[in-house]
Amino acid sequence: MNRQLRLSSILELVVEKGSVEVDDASRILGVSAATIRRDFDVLAKRQLLTRTHGGAVATGSSLGLPLTYKVAKDDKVKQRIAKVAAEMVTRHQIIGINGGTTSTEVARALAARTEFAARDAQEHSPALTVVTNAVNIAAELTVRHQIKIVVTGGVARPQSYELTGPFAEEVLKEVNIDITFLGVSAFNTTMGAAANHEDEAKVNRQMVQRSKRVVVVADSSKFTRSAFATICAADQINTIITDSGTDEKMLEELRQLGIEIVIA
Amino acid sequence: MNRQLRLSSILELVVEKGSVEVDDASRILGVSAATIRRDFDVLAKRQLLTRTHGGAVATGSSLGLPLTYKVAKDDKVKQRIAKVAAEMVTRHQIIGINGGTTSTEVARALAARTEFAARDAQEHSPALTVVTNAVNIAAELTVRHQIKIVVTGGVARPQSYELTGPFAEEVLKEVNIDITFLGVSAFNTTMGAAANHEDEAKVNRQMVQRSKRVVVVADSSKFTRSAFATICAADQINTIITDSGTDEKMLEELRQLGIEIVIA
DNA sequence: AGTAAAGTGAGCATAAACAATCATATGCTT
DNA sequence: AAGCATATGATTGTTTATGCTCACTTTACT
Numbered sequence: 071m072n073r074q075l076r077l078s079s080i081l082e083l084v085v086e087k088g089s090v091e092v093d094d095a096s097r098i099l100g101v102s103a104a105t106i107r108r109d110f111d112v113l114a115k116r117q118l119l120t121r122t123h124g125g126a127v128a129t130g131s132s133l134g135l136p137l138t139y140k141v142a143k144d145d146k147v148k149q150r151i152a153k154v155a156a157e158m159v160t161r162h163q164i165i166g167i168n169g170g171t172t173s174t175e176v177a178r179a180l181a182a183r184t185e186f187a188a189r190d191a192q193e194h195s196p197a198l199t200v201v202t203n204a205v206n207i208a209a210e211l212t213v214r215h216q217i218k219i220v221v222t223g224g225v226a227r228p229q230s231y232e233l234t235g236p237f238a239e240e241v242l243k244e245v246n247i248d249i250t251f252l253g254v255s256a257f258n259t260t261m262g263a264a265a266n267h268e269d270e271a272k273v274n275r276q277m278v279q280r281s282k283r284v285v286v287v288a289d290s291s292k293f294t295r296s297a298f299a300t301i302c303a304a305d306q307i308n309t310i311i312t313d314s315g316t317d318e319k320m321l322e323e324l325r326q327l328g329i330e331i332v333i334a
Numbered sequence: 335m336n337r338q339l340r341l342s343s344i345l346e347l348v349v350e351k352g353s354v355e356v357d358d359a360s361r362i363l364g365v366s367a368a369t370i371r372r373d374f375d376v377l378a379k380r381q382l383l384t385r386t387h388g389g390a391v392a393t394g395s396s397l398g399l400p401l402t403y404k405v406a407k408d409d410k411v412k413q414r415i416a417k418v419a420a421e422m423v424t425r426h427q428i429i430g431i432n433g434g435t436t437s438t439e440v441a442r443a444l445a446a447r448t449e450f451a452a453r454d455a456q457e458h459s460p461a462l463t464v465v466t467n468a469v470n471i472a473a474e475l476t477v478r479h480q481i482k483i484v485v486t487g488g489v490a491r492p493q494s495y496e497l498t499g500p501f502a503e504e505v506l507k508e509v510n511i512d513i514t515f516l517g518v519s520a521f522n523t524t525m526g527a528a529a530n531h532e533d534e535a536k537v538n539r540q541m542v543q544r545s546k547r548v549v550v551v552a553d554s555s556k557f558t559r560s561a562f563a564t565i566c567a568a569d570q571i572n573t574i575i576t577d578s579g580t581d582e583k584m585l586e587e588l589r590q591l592g593i594e595i596v597i598a
Numbered sequence: 599a600g601t602a603a604a605g606t607g608a609g610c611a612t613a614a615a616c617a618a619t620c621a622t623a624t625g626c627t628t
Numbered sequence: 629a630a631g632c633a634t635a636t637g638a639t640t641g642t643t644t645a646t647g648c649t650c651a652c653t654t655t656a657c658t
Contacts, residue, residue, distance in 0.1 A: 092615075092616095102636070103637095105636060105637075122338040146626080146627095205472040205473045205476060206476075208473075211490075212469055212490040219489065219490040220488070220489055221487050221488060221489075222501075223485050223486050223487030223505040225482060225485075226472055226484075231473065237487065237505045240487075240504060241501045337645075366646070367605085368606095368647060369646060369647075371606075372645090387605060387654065388604075
């Protein structure tokens with residue numbers, strides 16, 4: 071029984087019955103009470119449940135979402151990239167995030183940065199503003215009250231959860247973003263950043279244009295792939311965060327274009 | 335029985351009956367009177383009820399409770415209402431759905447109507463179009479290929495997952511809806527349909543205005559509640575779907591206004 | 599007003615739950 | 629395969645929740 075499984079089992083229990091005791095969970099899942107408490111703490115931190123003495127109760131937010139979103143499966147590489155990305159962010163910035171699995175990890179990593187929690191009740195402006203066209207990211211982040219979530223409208227694409235089309239473009243016209251974290255399907259110097267669908271590419275392109283700084287988050291596999299629709303040329307990108315598996319020649323080419331390379 | 339659960343049970347008792355005695359609560363919840371008094375004290379401190387000798391009474395603020403206190407309960411009632419709602423829909427219609435637990439059930443019931451599955455691959459127009467300002471609903475429905483999901487943009491509100499603000503309004507201006515299924519916090523003839531927050535009310539109001547037909551989905555408890563912000567007057571509503579627990583006099587009043595009442 | 603009954607808050611005792619720490623085990627990276 | 633990071637379980641001292649008693653206050657009834 072690994073941890074992710076346990077976390078989703080706990081959530082299932084708590085959502086189904088409204089609350090769980092530490093002891094019961096411990097018995098049901100066959101781990102010590104200490105572990106259950108630690109699990110409760112991480113779920114409480116994500117606001118998926120509320121701790122009580124002796125157990126935990128469901129929060130409003132844990133009732134609405136399908137479980138699949140709540141418990142991510144582990145992708146260590148993407149998580150490391152995401153962590154580095156999240157560390158680039160400072161208080162009160164406006165962050166853009168598009169759709170995709172890597173971007174979703176960035177959103178989670180941002181949410182995990184507890185220092186963004188409201189310092190005191192007086193503080194009115196949110197610690198962070200996230201603009202996204204991915205409904206799954208919006209749904210996940212909505213429970214964090216220290217983050218203001220702005221969702222572009224649009225038509226949802228089944229595979230990627232991204233919102234596209236004129237409604238999304240209208241909204242993006244009116245926002246100004248400090249940093250965009252761009253997940254891509256493929257990336258290289260000639261093609262630039264690319265997505266699998268032209269509608270996604272278009273919305274992502276606009277997000278790039280509205281943003282002072284663009285950071286591509288891409289594991290090394292993306293540099294050997296190809297994808298249908300170009301988002302923007304490589305020189306539009308300020309920074310790339312990737313893992314150590316990328317070919318050094320490729321990295322050198324990118325550096326030639328003035329792109330900062332960060333290995334997570 | 336842990337403390338949080340007890341607190342919400344007490345709140346439920348006090349909201350439902352208007353007041354509770356210490357003894358009764360003690361007996362019902364199986365704890366000593368001392369504990370009940372301490373519970374009353376913490377709830378009184380949070381202004382969710384007012385202490386009296388021998389018991390406690392509901393305050394205004396305990397009537398429009400935030401979701402946090404509501405224990406996950408059997409949603410059979412809402413599911414029945416949602417099923418009836420979903421059966422009102424025919425192929426190719428444009429459906430509006432706002433946020434809230436009842437609305438979410440309607441969305442699920444719609445998704446369960448398998449006859450909307452694409453008849454064959456030739457068919458290009460979607461079997462159903464759903465316009466929603468609730469990110470949780472959008473996230474849940476996005477995986478169904480036969481439904482086109484249009485999300486209003488906007489700023490996400492933590493408790494309800496609803497998108498509000500000017501971005502949402504801009505998008506809604508440009509869509510035309512056949513039927514809106516409206517979840518409400520409270521409903522009666524004088525107040526009309528009401529939500530807990532003025533931003534939500536405003537977006538919901540606009541959804542109503544853009545819609546040829548408006549169907550309120552509300553379990554019977556909504557007719558005895560009150561809520562802060564009015565969405566629209568009762569005569570803007572064409573149909574109400576509710577359960578059999580509603581006072582017949584209230585239903586008669588609603589029928590006088592020309593509202594069709596459906597008991598699920 | 600006077601008195602009895604019920605309700606209350608404070609203090610105390612007990613049991614359960616907790617956080618912190620450490621040692622061990624497991625698993626991932628190089 | 630070695631080394632590092634993470635996960636887990638056990639231990640310990642501390643905190644919290646609860647029920648009980650008792651002295652006091654409020655309410656209700658004569």
